[in-house]
Amino acid sequence: MEKVLRLYIDDVEVAVDWEDNESVSVLRELVSSKPLTVQMSMYGGFEQVGSLGKSLPRNDSQTTTAAGDIVLYSGNQIVIFYGANSWAYTRLGHITDQDAAGMAALLGNGNVTITISMEG
Numbered sequence: 001m002e003k004v005l006r007l008y009i010d011d012v013e014v015a016v017d018w019e020d021n022e023s024v025s026v027l028r029e030l031v032s033s034k035p036l037t038v039q040m041s042m043y044g045g046f047e048q049v050g051s052l053g054k055s056l057p058r059n060d061s062q063t064t065t066a067a068g069d070i071v072l073y074s075g076n077q078i079v080i081f082y083g084a085n086s087w088a089y090t091r092l093g094h095i096t097d098q099d100a101a102g103m104a105a106l107l108g109n110g111n112v113t114i115t116i117s118m119e120g
Contacts, residue, residue, distance in 0.1 A: 001120040005031070007070075007095070008115040009080070009106045015097040016070065022057040023072050023090050028118060030054065035117035038078060040107075046083025048107050050114065052076050060088040067100035069093075080114070082107040 005028055007016050018024050030036060030052075038050035047065075055075040064086040065071060071089035073079050078092070082103035098106065106112070 003032075003118040003120045006117050006119050007093075008117075010112050010114075012106060014095045014106070016093045017096050018093040019091050021059065021090070021092075023059065024092055026056045027092070027116065030056075031116050032118050035115050037113060037115050040078075040080070040112045040114055042107075042111055044083075044085065046085055047079050047081045048112055048114075049073065049077055049079050052078055056090075058090045060090050063087065063089045063091065065089070067103040068095035068098055070095065078114070080107060 005018055007014055038052060040048035040050040043049045056072055058072055058075045064084060065081045066084055067082050069081045070092040071079050072092055073089055
């Protein structure tokens with residue numbers, strides 16, 4: 001069975017349509033042997049930001065984000081949006097099973113912990 005990249009916000013698994021790019025490939029390698037847990041912090045009233053603890057390849061471009069978008073910021077921080085922003089990011093993926101209200105419920109009520117893992 002092929003292993004797939006999974007994302008949990010606190011203990012809630014969310015469905016992600018991951019990008020097909022070098023950043024996501026390196027992220028897969030990073031979590032292939034053990035899950036990565038990231039302490040996230042609320043920022044700006046529209047996103048949660050957390051340090052990955054290492055840098056990933058980046059291919060930043062000016063992007064307007066929407067609720068559910070997952071991006072790489074400064075090469076070493078993961079950002080998950082529950083609102084919108086415009087900045088230079090590298091896209092990592094998009095959460096497909098939550099609308100804007102669902103994202104706000106998951107992310108808009110205080111800091112969260114995310115876990116990224118490879119699971120079969």
